[in-house]
Amino acid sequence: MESGILSGLDCFDFESPALGDEALILTCRRVWEQKQPVRYVSHDQDGGYQFLCDGNEHTTQGDAVSVHARHIFEQNPDQLRDFTYLRKGCFAKHLQGETWNLGHLTPEED
Numbered sequence: 001m002e003s004g005i006l007s008g009l010d011c012f013d014f015e016s017p018a019l020g021d022e023a024l025i026l027t028c029r030r031v032w033e034q035k036q037p038v039r040y041v042s043h044d045q046d047g048g049y050q051f052l053c054d055g056n057e058h059t060t061q062g063d064a065v066s067v068h069a070r071h072i073f074e075q076n077p078d079q080l081r082d083f084t085y086l087r088k089g090c091f092a093k094h095l096q097g098e099t100w101n102l103g104h105l106t107p108e109e110d
Helices: 069-075 081-085
Strands: 003-005 024-028 040-043 049-052 064-068 090-094 100-104
Touching: 024 069, 049 069, 064 069
Parallel strands: 024 049
Antiparallel strands: 003 100, 024 064, 040 049, 040 090, 090 100
């Protein structure tokens, strides 16, 4: 799924503005309705953000929900704010504990 695991700072651009609280992002119903934790964040080349659970069933349009970023931040206080600085074309995938893998999206994923 992912390509090229990167060191942390390679995927972040702290010089550019972060994703704002009122920006619309895509999430899945498990995160939004069932309050499951976010385990995958991506910043697509088109500028869109996705904040998803660790499920692999994100294939139907009915599973996607567009919400303001602040709602996701409220559900996950302090855990996700740094990912608002992800460079376009990068992802972060939660592993265990506080560990996240960072890397570049493949063209199929973007």
